[in-house]
Amino acid sequence: MIPPRHLRLPAPTAWLFLTPALLLLVVFRLIPALSAVAHAFTDWDGVTAPTAAGLANFGQLAHDPVFRTAVGNNLLLVAAVPVWLLVSLVLALLIHQEVPGWRFFRASFFLPSVLSPVIVGTLFTALLRSDGPVNRGVQLLGARGFRVDWLGNPNTALPTLTLVILWGIFGLGVIVFLAGLAAVPSEILEAGRLDGATGWTYLRHIVVPPLRHVIEFWAVNLVVWSFTSLFAFVYVMTGGGPGYRTMLVEYQLYLQAFELNRMGYACALGTALFCMVFGVVLLQVRLMTGEEE
Amino acid sequence: MAPRTLATAFLLTLLAACSKPPAPPPATTPTPAPSTAPVTLTIWDWHATDPSKPIGKWLAGIDQEFQAAHPGIKLNHVGQSHTEYYEILKATFSAADKATCPDVVMLHQGSRILDQEPSLIALTPYVTDDFRAARVGWDLTCKGYDPKGVPLAVPIAVQGIVWYYNKALLKQAGVDASKPPQTWDAFLAAIAKVKKLGKSGIAVGEKEGFWGEWWINSAWLQCLSDADAKALTAGTLKWTDPRVAPIFEKLKELNDKGCFQDGAMSTPLFPDAGEVFMRGDAAFFLGLISDVAHWKELGEIIGPENLGGMTCPVFKPGQGADRFPTGGAFAYAVTKWSQHPREAFDYIAFVGSDQHADSFLKDVGSFPANQHYDAKLMTDPNAKEIAGWMTAGRAGHQLTEAMPTAVSEALKRECQRILSGQTDVKGAMEAVEKVAEGERARAKGK
Numbered sequence: 001m002i003p004p005r006h007l008r009l010p011a012p013t014a015w016l017f018l019t020p021a022l023l024l025l026v027v028f029r030l031i032p033a034l035s036a037v038a039h040a041f042t043d044w045d046g047v048t049a050p051t052a053a054g055l056a057n058f059g060q061l062a063h064d065p066v067f068r069t070a071v072g073n074n075l076l077l078v079a080a081v082p083v084w085l086l087v088s089l090v091l092a093l094l095i096h097q098e099v100p101g102w103r104f105f106r107a108s109f110f111l112p113s114v115l116s117p118v119i120v121g122t123l124f125t126a127l128l129r130s131d132g133p134v135n136r137g138v139q140l141l142g143a144r145g146f147r148v149d150w151l152g153n154p155n156t157a158l159p160t161l162t163l164v165i166l167w168g169i170f171g172l173g174v175i176v177f178l179a180g181l182a183a184v185p186s187e188i189l190e191a192g193r194l195d196g197a198t199g200w201t202y203l204r205h206i207v208v209p210p211l212r213h214v215i216e217f218w219a220v221n222l223v224v225w226s227f228t229s230l231f232a233f234v235y236v237m238t239g240g241g242p243g244y245r246t247m248l249v250e251y252q253l254y255l256q257a258f259e260l261n262r263m264g265y266a267c268a269l270g271t272a273l274f275c276m277v278f279g280v281v282l283l284q285v286r287l288m289t290g291e292e293e
Numbered sequence: 294m295a296p297r298t299l300a301t302a303f304l305l306t307l308l309a310a311c312s313k314p315p316a317p318p319p320a321t322t323p324t325p326a327p328s329t330a331p332v333t334l335t336i337w338d339w340h341a342t343d344p345s346k347p348i349g350k351w352l353a354g355i356d357q358e359f360q361a362a363h364p365g366i367k368l369n370h371v372g373q374s375h376t377e378y379y380e381i382l383k384a385t386f387s388a389a390d391k392a393t394c395p396d397v398v399m400l401h402q403g404s405r406i407l408d409q410e411p412s413l414i415a416l417t418p419y420v421t422d423d424f425r426a427a428r429v430g431w432d433l434t435c436k437g438y439d440p441k442g443v444p445l446a447v448p449i450a451v452q453g454i455v456w457y458y459n460k461a462l463l464k465q466a467g468v469d470a471s472k473p474p475q476t477w478d479a480f481l482a483a484i485a486k487v488k489k490l491g492k493s494g495i496a497v498g499e500k501e502g503f504w505g506e507w508w509i510n511s512a513w514l515q516c517l518s519d520a521d522a523k524a525l526t527a528g529t530l531k532w533t534d535p536r537v538a539p540i541f542e543k544l545k546e547l548n549d550k551g552c553f554q555d556g557a558m559s560t561p562l563f564p565d566a567g568e569v570f571m572r573g574d575a576a577f578f579l580g581l582i583s584d585v586a587h588w589k590e591l592g593e594i595i596g597p598e599n600l601g602g603m604t605c606p607v608f609k610p611g612q613g614a615d616r617f618p619t620g621g622a623f624a625y626a627v628t629k630w631s632q633h634p635r636e637a638f639d640y641i642a643f644v645g646s647d648q649h650a651d652s653f654l655k656d657v658g659s660f661p662a663n664q665h666y667d668a669k670l671m672t673d674p675n676a677k678e679i680a681g682w683m684t685a686g687r688a689g690h691q692l693t694e695a696m697p698t699a700v701s702e703a704l705k706r707e708c709q710r711i712l713s714g715q716t717d718v719k720g721a722m723e724a725v726e727k728v729a730e731g732e733r734a735r736a737k738g739k
Contacts, residue, residue, distance in 0.1 A: 043738075046387035047411045060731075065724075130556020152500070152558025154713045239501055242558050243710035258380035260699050261408055263387065 033274070039267040046263035057268035067269070070249045071276070073158060077226040077248070078280065080162050084222055085215065087166065088173025093207060095174065096181040106178070113171035120168040121236030125151065128160060151238050154245045161246050165233055169225070173218055180214030181207075216288045220281055227277045249273045332633050333367045334640055337382070338399030340584065340623070341372035347657045348584055352644075354652075359643050366636055371395065375563070376501070379405065386412045386628075396631035397640060402433035402624050403694030404701070406446045410436070413626045416444040419638040428645065428662045434624050438695050445626055447638075448662035449645045450653070452622030453582040453688065454511050455679060456606075457591055461599045462576045466490055473603040475615075477543065480606035484552050487576040493554035495547065496575035498566030500559050505544070505708025506701060507579050510618045510691040512540045515608040519689070526695050528733045532726035533719075539608055541711060541718040548712045558713055571595055582660055583622050588675035589658025602675045604687070616689040617682060622662070696729075697736075703728035 009017075040057055044050035061067055091109060095102045112120060127134050128150040138146045150160040184207075192206030208215065231250045234240055240247035240255070249269060257266035343349045349372070356368050373381050385394055386409070398413075400406045406413070415436075425431060430448030432440040460470035466486040474480040484494030497504050513522060516539040524530035525537070547553065554560070554569050567586045570578035571594040580586045592600045604617040625641040627634050643649070650661035655670045660680070671677055682688065693701045707721035716724070 045411065046383060125559075128559075130559065147555055149556045149559050152556060152560075152713065154715050238559075241500070241502065241706065241709050242713040243706050243715050245713075245715070254380070255702070258383045260702065261383060262699075 036267045036270050039264055040271045042264045042267075044264040044267075045261045046257065047261075050264060053264060057265050058272075060265065061268055061272055066244055066247060066252055067249070067272075069244045070247045070252045073246065074227055074248055074276075076158060077162060077165075077230070078223055080166070081219060081222045081226060084166055084170060084173065085219055088170050088218070089177050089207070089211075089215070090203070091170070092174045092177030092181060093203070096178060106174075109174045110171040112168050113175075115168070117168060117230075117232035118236050120164065121233050124164045124167075125237050152242055154242050157238055157242060157245045161233060161237060164237065165230060168233070169222075173222075176214060176218050177211065180211045184210040216285075219288075220284060223280055223284060224277055227273060227280070249276070331365055331367065332636050333369055334397060334631075334633060334637055335369040335371060335395040336397040336399075336625075336640065337371050337373055337395040338623070338625075339373055339375035339378050340399065341370050343372070346585070347589070348659070351649075351652060351657045355644055355649060359640060362643075363636075363639070366640075368640070379408075382409070391630040394628050394630040396628060396633060396637040398626055398628060399623050400446055400626055401621050402430055402446070402448055402452070403621055403691070404696060404698055406434055406624060406626065407436070407438075408698055409626070410445060412628055412630075413445045414629050414631070414634055416447065416627065416638060419635075419642075420444045420447070424642070427647075427665050429664060430620070430622065430624070430662045433620050433690075433694060434626075446624035447626075447641045447645055448622065448624045450583045450622035451619060451660040451662055451683075452584070453617055453619040453660075453679065453683075454507050454691070455580055455582055455588075455602045455617055456511070456604065457570070457578045457580045457588070457675075458601045458603065459570065459573060459576050459595060459599060460601050461595070462487060462490075462492060462573055466492075466576070470601065473601055474606055475603070476610075477606045477608050481546075481550060481552075484550070484576065488551070492573070493569070493575040494552035495554075495577045495579070496566045496569035497553040497557035497579075498560040498562030499557050499709060499712055500561045502702075502705025502709055503562045504557075504566065504579065505705050505712070506693055508544055508708065509540055509704055510621075510693055511579060511605045512543060512608075513692040514616045514618065514689045515543075515605055515614055516540060517692075522690070522692055525692070528729065532729055533722045537722060538718060541707075541721050543608060544708060545711050545718055553712075558709065567591070582619075582679050584657075584659055587658060588673060588679065592673065592675065597673055597675065600675055602678055604682070616687045618691045619683070619688040620691045620694045622660075624662075697732040699732050700725065700729050 039050060041053060041055070042050035043053040043056070091105070095106050095109075099105075126132060129135075130147055130149045130152070134150070135147050148156060150156050188210060189206060192202055197206050227248075228250060230248060231254065234246055234248055234251045235254075238246040240251050250273065253266050253269040253273065256262045256269060338352070340346075340348045341352050344353050352370065356370055360366065360368055382398065388394075394412075398409075400409060425444070428448055429451060431442075431444060432438055434446040434448050435442035435444050456473075458470075458473055463470040463473075463483060466483070466489065468474070468483045468486055474483045487494055499505060517525070517536060521530055521536060525532070530536070554575055557566075560566050560569070563586065567578065567580070567590075569575050570580075571591060573595065578586075578591070580588075580591060582588065588597075588600065588602060604615050607614040625644060627637040627641070631637050645661070645663050647663060647665040650663035650666040651670055653659050653661045654666050654676075658673070658676070660676075660683075668680075671680055693704065696704075703725045707716065707724050710716040710724075711718065711721050
């Protein structure tokens with residue numbers, strides 16, 4: 001929305017305020033990103049001078065089974081985004097309705113969000129050990145022979161990682177939705193209850209419509225995060241294993257760049273990752289705005 | 294002030310800040326000669342991280358001695374994480390600002406050194422014939438794996454992979470601990486007896502894949518000749534060749550027969566798997582002969598009298614079947630960004646000197662690359678036995694040490710996939726061969 005003329009700043013003043021942010025953006029985002037795209041077309045070890053490789057890196061990418069596995073794993077994480085959204089939304093709603101102990105829950109839900117992913121990962125790695133407290137707890141409940149290697153079993157490693165990530169970030173979602181709910185006129189929520197809407201109906205027809213833009217914003221954020229910001233969890237908890245079962249594109253990029261000295265290929269991975277995220281977000285925004293129209 | 298004036302002033306200030314600073318006035322005094330200027334050497338390794346461990350203590354003591362003997366040199370010894378060491382190194386070497394690059398770096402012998410070749414100086418001007426003759430391991434620190442070739446690093450230690458066993462536990466299980474199981478069948482039978490006690494056969498840490506790599510380095514001697522190993526590295530023997538298969542088949546067999554402790558796939562090798570063995574919860578442990586997880590460290594916990602060492606159980610009796618793999622120990626190199634390569638090499642030579650070879654053996658419990666050590670210092674029965682294997686010519690090399698890092702990485706991942714039931718032996722061999730083929734094509738292209 002364009003502000004009214006009397007509120008608009010003169011161009012030089014606007015540029016004055018914009019310049020520091022633009023400078024930072026150009027120096028620390030745009031130039032490195034463009035440099036990475038340029039290096040994606042080279043064979044480069046990161047130390048010696050790069051040599052032109054044309055589309056060789058992208059050709060290899062198309063036939064790389066590890067890349068395919070990593071993309072598949074990333075998409076499975078994206079598929080979990082609705083669950084991440086729903087958990088945060090329901091919990092936010094309960095706190096907003098001031099259920100008993102809501103102040104405690106509000107603080108405790110947010111706590112994991114202020115912990116570094118390294119700490120969260122280390123904590124859960126210890127809890128989920130084969131002889132760790134989670135398995136012991138289940139055994140105490142009566143399942144004597146129960147022992148699952150949560151992070152070492154190929155069937156449980158990715159779902160377990162997804163749940164840990166959910167635990168690590170759901171609190172932030174709760175806060176975002178609480179802020180959104182605070183802006184919703186209480187009469188709307190109250191009217192919905194008086195009209196007898198409960199459970200899923202209440203959530204879907206009363207709560208979601210006024211929160212639509214907040215949900216969209218948070219959904220886009222989660223999708224971007226699921227592609228680009230889960231490195232620390234994987235690094236600490238599984239190293240992409242067992243085998244490639246929890247390999248994500250960003251972790252493969254790291255291995256190629258820093259473990260295998262293949263910076264050119266890593267840049268190609270980065271470029272592909274950017275295109276994927278951009279494509280998925282574009283599709284997501286189109287779908288959401290399309291629904292709205 | 295008008296906004297336009299304010300903006301102009303700001304932009305001018307910004308431009309001034311970004312512009313080149315004025316040149317300093319010409320120096321009125323000559324620059325001091327390099328020999329008299331104070332020198333700071335930055336050394337990176339993964340052992341100095343923990344001075345409570347014998348090797349960390351050993352390095353700290355050497356640093357003190359060196360600085361006392363070289364008052365003009367100050368050492369900045371930085372302990373880096375072992376797990377992320379090469380990633381940190383890579384990031385530093387790739388950085389535009391080389392001022393943060395260390396002078397001296399610790400590296401594993403073998404492909405890790407050759408991978409870093411663009412960042413290292415050739416040590417030819419410093420390595421004399423006598424210096425070279427006193428040490429072993431040059432085949433893993435010189436260009437082209439040629440022991441007489443251009444040295445890129447100085448070997449400090451001799452590493453090897455040994456099967457350690459807990460004598461007390463074997464005895465309790467009814468296995469004759471004085472004669473460790475030498476054959477594959479005897480090995481499996483011993484594990485079966487240990488399992489009846491409620492203990493595990495082998496303590497394994499496969500979270501990072503290192504254990505799988507150690508297994509391959511230990512097992513290849515049972516089914517391949519040295520010529521086969523060279524052919525495998527060169528690509529004239531494929532990873533899909535039936536001669537290679539027993540390495541993966543026996544690994545799968547161990548897994549299928551439940552020889553490992555629970556949770557092996559998510560257990561880190563260091564220190565967790567070693568601790569399983571040291572607690573007496575497993576009878577066997579694939580350990581090292583130097584640095585860490587070795588005869589001294591293990592013996593100090595379970596008692597040297599309860600610790601035994603053996604080579605890999607023999608798959609099929611034959612030539613080389615009773616050998617054990619050596620190589621891959623640490624070495625020191627000088628980076629090409631060092632301003633003081635002479636002093637950097639002097640430091641390396643000091644660490645690997647005759648006197649420190651003795652203390653390395655005595656205090657750290659590791660085998661030094663410098664062969665001028667006092668053999669009388671070796672009193673531990675396991676150390677004596679391992680040294681005896683070496684002098685008897687039973688030392689082979691590690692299969693992965695001359696392989697491209699990408700192939701080693703693929704081997705680790707495929708071992709994990711076999712152990713977690715995601716692939717079979719054939720699938721694993723084909724996957725490794727595909728990576729090896731790609732690496733050969735890359736090398737050819739270069």
